[in-house]
Amino acid sequence: MPQNYKFCFGPWNISEGWDPYGPTTRPPQTFDWKLGELKKLGFDAMMFHDDDAVPDIDSKSESQIRKETRELKKKLDGEGIAAEMVAPRLWFSPNTIDGAYTSNNPKHRQYAIDRSLRTIDIAKILGTDLIVLWLAREGTYVRESKNPRRSVDLLVEAMDKMLAHDKRIRLAIEPKPNEPMDHAYVPTIGHALAIAQLTQDSKRVGALIESAHCILAGLDPSDEIAFAMSFDKLWSLHLNDQNGLKYDQDKPFGSTNLRSAFDQVRVMEQNKYGRNGEYVCFDVHPFRTTKPEHWLAHLDNSRRTFLKLVQKARTYNESKAKQMIAERNYQALDQYVIEHLLGK
Ligand code: XUL
Ligand code: MN
Numbered sequence: 605m606p607q608n609y610k611f612c613f614g615p616w617n618i619s620e621g622w623d624p625y626g627p628t629t630r631p632p633q634t635f636d637w638k639l640g641e642l643k644k645l646g647f648d649a650m651m652f653h654d655d656d657a658v659p660d661i662d663s664k665s666e667s668q669i670r671k672e673t674r675e676l677k678k679k680l681d682g683e684g685i686a687a688e689m690v691a692p693r694l695w696f697s698p699n700t701i702d703g704a705y706t707s708n709n710p711k712h713r714q715y716a717i718d719r720s721l722r723t724i725d726i727a728k729i730l731g732t733d734l735i736v737l738w739l740a741r742e743g744t745y746v747r748e749s750k751n752p753r754r755s756v757d758l759l760v761e762a763m764d765k766m767l768a769h770d771k772r773i774r775l776a777i778e779p780k781p782n783e784p785m786d787h788a789y790v791p792t793i794g795h796a797l798a799i800a801q802l803t804q805d806s807k808r809v810g811a812l813i814e815s816a817h818c819i820l821a822g823l824d825p826s827d828e829i830a831f832a833m834s835f836d837k838l839w840s841l842h843l844n845d846q847n848g849l850k851y852d853q854d855k856p857f858g859s860t861n862l863r864s865a866f867d868q869v870r871v872m873e874q875n876k877y878g879r880n881g882e883y884v885c886f887d888v889h890p891f892r893t894t895k896p897e898h899w900l901a902h903l904d905n906s907r908r909t910f911l912k913l914v915q916k917a918r919t920y921n922e923s924k925a926k927q928m929i930a931e932r933n934y935q936a937l938d939q940y941v942i943e944h945l946l947g948k
Pocket of ligand 1: 653691736738778780814842852887
């Protein structure tokens with residue numbers, strides 16, 4: 605049976621156009637509006653940062669956090685929308701300027717762990733066991749400012765505390781090689797899966813792949829997807845696109861490199877991504893130039909492109925391709941892929 609996919613995005617994917625050189629270009633919208641639009645677009649789930657679920661989380665007590673999370677869960681249930689994952693946002697607070705789990709300040713490391721444990725409590729109430737760790741500030745601007753070996757120990761220690769806090773949760777590390785850091789400690793899927801092995805319960809530590817992050821690491825997203833799936837550790841995907849080695853662009857899926865997008869979808873089809881309930885998430889942003897009336901197009905377009913590429917993967921002539929491979933006629937194979945994508 606061909607795979608049916610379930611789709612997801614986060615409230616931050618309806619962003620307002622801010623960049624380091626200029627202010628927002630679209631007015632902010634409420635969470636309820638975003639949830640309504642997600643539903644109208646026919647998506648199945650929403651992904652959350654801890655403070656997407658409970659705004660201003662640092663100023664709230666544990667009981668207030670639980671209360672607001674229960675209210676959110678009710679709202680999601682009312683709309684028939686699932687929470688895919690919750691991720692601690694460990695890159696905004698004054699306590700995470702020097703990193704979170706790897707900060708040189710022990711009080712700030714404790715803050716990061718406490719906040720991660722609250723994230724787990726939120727996830728539990730929202731009915732998801734998936735915690736995503738984008739290790740945004742775990743790295744350096746100045747190489748000598750931290751001890752890289754000790755940083756690995758600190759990351760493992762933090763993950764062990766999370767795993768012990770709730771025996772059912774799974775941690776999905778979302779690697780990214782740079783931005784905001786010059787160099788991150790966990791830049792690729794290989795690093796994510798390797799560090800998982802150092803934790804107390806490595807079976808519960810896996811990965812989330814974002815296409816743009818692979819490209820920023822100079823790697824091929826489809827190879828990274830296949831690698832993680834070889835370990836049964838690809839628990840979520842952030843599909844998007846990226847034009848070369850620059851800032852993280854989060855462009856619509858397939859908008860820069862359609863062939864690479866096709867390869868990602870093909871590898872997902874070949875390995876049955878989603879068969880254990882994993883979602884296809886689009887971590888895409890509107891262009892800064894996007895008008896409010898076109899605000900959701902990048903999400904809808906990403907899903908349209910994805911579904912069209914699923915059809916391209918399913919109509920790819922495997923026996924013809926196999927014959928070309930047997931003859932080592934990769935020149936013909938290359939052109940076959942191009943013409944298959946171009947269509948009639
Ligand atoms: C950052 C990024 C994040 C994570 C969730 O580049 O992709 O939005 O996906 O924290
Ligand atoms: Mn992402």
